[in-house]
Amino acid sequence: MKIIKIEIGKVKIPLKKPFITALRHVDFAEDIIIKIITDTGNVGYGNAPPTAVITGDSQDSIISAIQNVIAPQLIGLDIWETEEIFQRIDKSMLHNSSAKACLDIAVYDLLGQMCNLPLYKLLGGYRHSFKSDLTISLREPSIMAQDAREAVNNGYTDLKLKVGGNAKLDFERVKAIREAVGDKINIRLDANQGWKPKEAVRLIRQFEDKGLNIELIEQPVIAHDMSGLKFVTDNVDTLIMADEAAFGTYEVFQLLSNRACDLINIKLMKAGGIHNALKIADMASTCGVECMMGCMLESKLGITASASLAGAKSIITRADLDAADLLAEDPIKGGISYNKNTILLNEQAGLGISEIQNWQFITEIK
Numbered sequence: 001m002k003i004i005k006i007e008i009g010k011v012k013i014p015l016k017k018p019f020i021t022a023l024r025h026v027d028f029a030e031d032i033i034i035k036i037i038t039d040t041g042n043v044g045y046g047n048a049p050p051t052a053v054i055t056g057d058s059q060d061s062i063i064s065a066i067q068n069v070i071a072p073q074l075i076g077l078d079i080w081e082t083e084e085i086f087q088r089i090d091k092s093m094l095h096n097s098s099a100k101a102c103l104d105i106a107v108y109d110l111l112g113q114m115c116n117l118p119l120y121k122l123l124g125g126y127r128h129s130f131k132s133d134l135t136i137s138l139r140e141p142s143i144m145a146q147d148a149r150e151a152v153n154n155g156y157t158d159l160k161l162k163v164g165g166n167a168k169l170d171f172e173r174v175k176a177i178r179e180a181v182g183d184k185i186n187i188r189l190d191a192n193q194g195w196k197p198k199e200a201v202r203l204i205r206q207f208e209d210k211g212l213n214i215e216l217i218e219q220p221v222i223a224h225d226m227s228g229l230k231f232v233t234d235n236v237d238t239l240i241m242a243d244e245a246a247f248g249t250y251e252v253f254q255l256l257s258n259r260a261c262d263l264i265n266i267k268l269m270k271a272g273g274i275h276n277a278l279k280i281a282d283m284a285s286t287c288g289v290e291c292m293m294g295c296m297l298e299s300k301l302g303i304t305a306s307a308s309l310a311g312a313k314s315i316i317t318r319a320d321l322d323a324a325d326l327l328a329e330d331p332i333k334g335g336i337s338y339n340k341n342t343i344l345l346n347e348q349a350g351l352g353i354s355e356i357q358n359w360q361f362i363t364e365i366k
């Protein structure tokens with residue numbers, strides 16, 4: 001099964017509600033979607049959402065990295081030559097983790113097709129369904145409380161609240177939502193780097209003292225401040241998860257070596273694809289550190305790839321794979337499905353994607 005052509009296109013999908021974090025405000029999900037075509041006529045799909053504020057990747061930079069640098073190095077390779085393929089993806093250029101992930105996902109889709117196995121089985125086959133949280137955007141406390149109630153009415157039992165704005169207001173947000181949803185709902189927070197280390201410790205202790213029962217807090221401080229992250233981890237009882245700080249394999253190695261966090265959020269777009277995400281999961285497993293499988297604001301294609309990894313690995317004990325459920329439309333035919341708060345993996349070979357509706361062709365490499 002040889003790679004003969006790579007087509008690049010994009011989709012633009014409206015959101016049900018604006019997605020607002022400490023880092024950005026988004027109304028549409030924009031995803032680069034590629035098709036790797038083989039001499040056997042198989043098609044492998046990959047995607048890359050441009051999340052410039054986190055990965056540094058814009059739509060144009062993703063297209064250019066794939067078109068001009070990485071894709072030309074993959075034409076002609078056989079799909080089972082995985083060591084060569086992933087070396088070329090990793091070493092073709094520095095950074096550009098989303099473009100690398102895009103190609104890597106399509107290669108894994110083809111590997112699954114070649115082996116006639118759904119991707120989650122090919123990667124480890126640990127579970128075929130699991131629950132995801134739903135993200136509540138950063139807004140006024142009363143609006144967030146209303147959004148949280150709506151999510152619970154729709155069947156979600158785990159909520160991820162975006163915080164990281166003004167610390168005093170963040171306390172009001174969390175208190176309002178806990179009061180709105182009651183004690184049975186699991187609440188986790190994501191500050192998206194919005195607090196200073198000492199401010200984070202003060203605020204988290206306040207949550208603890210008031211019995212707000214927060215499961216974990218994602219990325220309280222700026223991504224590059226590993227000692228600040230460790231300071232927070234060492235000075236609160238609540239579990240601290242590294243997200244933006246846990247970028248690629250080397251950053252995760254450093255976090256684990258320094259015991260700078262309690263948990264790791266793995267995302268394909270940070271790691272540069274599944275082959276590196278597997279290394280991260282294995283390093284974390286070696287250190288006994290549980291992981292969450294996370295995502296960017298991306299289509300069901302990327303969520304299917306991430307969910308396949310989450311389904312494969314026992315060390316991935318939590319999932320924040322809500323992005324496709326935040327979208328008002330689903331142009332991806334096939335892949336995972338949502339049943340309230342549960343993600344169901346499909347049993348078709350690879351990712352099981354049959355069609356991308358409204359896919360706008362950009363260019364091809366052959």
Ligand SMILES: C[C@H](N)C(=O)N[C@@H](CCC(=O)O)C(=O)O
Binds near residue numbers: 321
């Ligand atoms: C969409 C997901 N629930 C999420 O919050 N992901 C990121 C932010 C992604 C983005 O800005 O597109 C996170 O910080 O965990």
Ligand SMILES: [Mg+2]
Binds near residue numbers: 190192218243265
């Ligand atoms: Mg996060």
